Every structure is written in C-alpha cells, then in structure tokens.
Amino acid sequence: xxxxxxxxxxxxxxxxxxxxxxxxxxxxxxxxxxxxxxxxxxxxxxxxxxxxxxxxxxxxxxxxxxxxxxxxxxxxxxxxxxxxxxxxxxxxxxxxxxxxxxxxxxxxxxxxxxxxxxxxxxxxxxxxxxxxxxxxxxxxxxxxxxxxxxxxxxxxxxxxxxxxxxxxxxxxxxxxxxxxxxxxxxxxxxxxxxxxxxxxxxxxxxxxxxxx
Numbered sequence: 305x306x307x308x309x310x311x312x313x314x315x316x317x318x319x320x321x322x323x324x325x326x327x328x329x330x331x332x333x334x335x336x337x338x339x340x341x342x343x344x345x346x347x348x349x350x351x352x353x354x355x356x357x358x359x360x361x362x363x364x365x366x367x368x369x370x371x372x373x374x375x376x377x378x379x380x381x382x383x384x385x386x387x388x389x390x391x392x393x394x395x396x397x398x399x400x401x402x403x404x405x406x407x408x409x410x411x412x413x414x415x416x417x418x419x420x421x422x423x424x425x426x427x428x429x430x431x432x433x434x435x436x437x438x439x440x441x442x443x444x445x446x447x448x449x450x451x452x453x454x455x456x457x458x459x460x461x462x463x464x465x466x467x468x469x470x471x472x473x474x475x476x477x478x479x480x481x482x483x484x485x486x487x488x489x490x491x492x493x494x495x496x497x498x499x500x501x502x503x504x505x506x507x508x509x510x511x512x513x514x515x516x
Contacts, residue, residue, distance in 0.1 A: 363443020363512075391432075399424055444513070451505030459498025463491050 320331050353365045362368055366383065369376035402424050403409045409416040416424075439445060471483045481487050 363441070363447060395425075395428060398428055402428070444509075447505075447509040447512070451509050452502060455498045455502035455505065459494055460502065463495040463498070467491055467495075 320326070320334065323330065323334070353361055353368075357365070357368050360368065366376055366379055369379070400411045403411045403416045403420060406424070407416060407420050409420065411421070467483065467488060470481050470488070472480075
C-alpha cells in the first residue's frame with residue numbers, strides 16, 4: 305500500500321508505483337479495472353440523464369432535479385466530495401511545475417523550502433478561488449474540461465507518448481515496435497477513439513453555446 309505520510313496527495317501514478325505488486329501485469333490489470341469501472345459509471349449516468357430529461361438536460365444535470373429531492377441532495381454531497389478530492393489531485397502537477405519554473409526545485413525530492421512550498425500553494429488556491437468567484441456558470445468550464453482536456457489527457461496524449469517511446473526510444477531493444485506493427489493496433493484504436501470523442505464533444509459544446 306502507498307505511504308500516506310507525505311505532504312503530497314497521492315495521484316494515480318504514485319498509487320501505481322507504490323503498490324505491493326508493481327509488476328507490469330498487475331499495473332495493467334489495476335489500470336484496466338479502473339478504466340472499465342469509470343467508463344461504465346460515466347456511460348450509465350450519462351445515458352440515464354439524457355433518456356430522462358432529453359433535450360432539457362442542463363450543463364449540470366443536478367440542476368434538473370428538485371432541490372428537495374433526497375437523491376439530488378445525496379448527489380450534491382457526492383459531487384462536493386469528488387470536487388474536493390479532484391481539486392487536491394489536480395493541484396499537485398500545477399504546484400510541482402511552478403516550483404520547478406520559479407525556483408528550479410524538484411519537489412518530487414522535496415527540494416523546495418517551506419516558504420516556497422506553502423507560498424506557491426497559497427497563491428494557487430487564491431487564484432483558483434478568484435476564478436471560481438468570477439465564473440457564474442460552471443457548465444461551460446465543465447464542458448470544455450470534459451470535451452477537450454479529458455479526451456487529451458485520458459486518451460490522446462498518453463497513447464502518443466507510449467507510441468513514441470515504444471517505437472523510437474525504448475531502452476529494451478526487445479520492447480521496440482515499428483509504428484505500423486500489429487501490436488500497436490489497440491493503442492491506435494484508443495487514439496482514434498479519443499480524437500473522435502474530442503471532436504464530437506467539442507462540436508456539441510459549440511452548438512450548445514451558439515443556441516444560448
């Protein structure tokens with residue numbers, strides 16, 4: 305199990321790297337199970353929302369529910385929990401990048417001083433709060449995040465990085481594969497899915513904004 309006695313919250317990469325069984329097969333199994341679980345949940349929730357409310361579904365589907373509905377209240381608490389945890393996890397790469405950019409400190413080795421570390425953390429939180437107060441409708445932000453950022457980060461960029469390493473710079477010669485190798489078909493399929501999903505999601509978002 306990962307060591308939680310650290311000033312960084314554990315991201316996905318840290319969790320995978322600190323498992324009791326860090327073998328490639330176990331990492332792949334854990335990653336696959338996580339992807340399947342999240343994809344299934346998102347698909348079911350999205351389908352139920354659109355089938356139930358059809359064209360009246362809002363950018364935040366919770367707004368379609370009555371404020372007094374027990375299900376809606378429970379869902380809002382669950383969303384709050386998700387936002388709090390996601391915020392901490394997303395803050396980590398921003399904080400590490402800024403510490404590296406501003407102070408040339410590798411915070412993976414905890415090189416930053418306490419004033420530097422907490423100063424950057426405070427500044428990021430203040431800026432995030434300012435943006436939150438300035439934006440009245442988060443549906444646009446959520447739409448952009450889901451349409452562009454999620455597809456790029458979850459499907460497109462990881463596959464491109466993997467194919468680049470596997471075809472050109474793999475340390476182990478036996479792991480190298482030409483780009484057109486049949487072994488790369490699953491990765492290319494995932495890449496095409498990400499691009500297709502990004503295009504359709506962005507198109508739908510633009511149409512929604514134009515209709516407002």
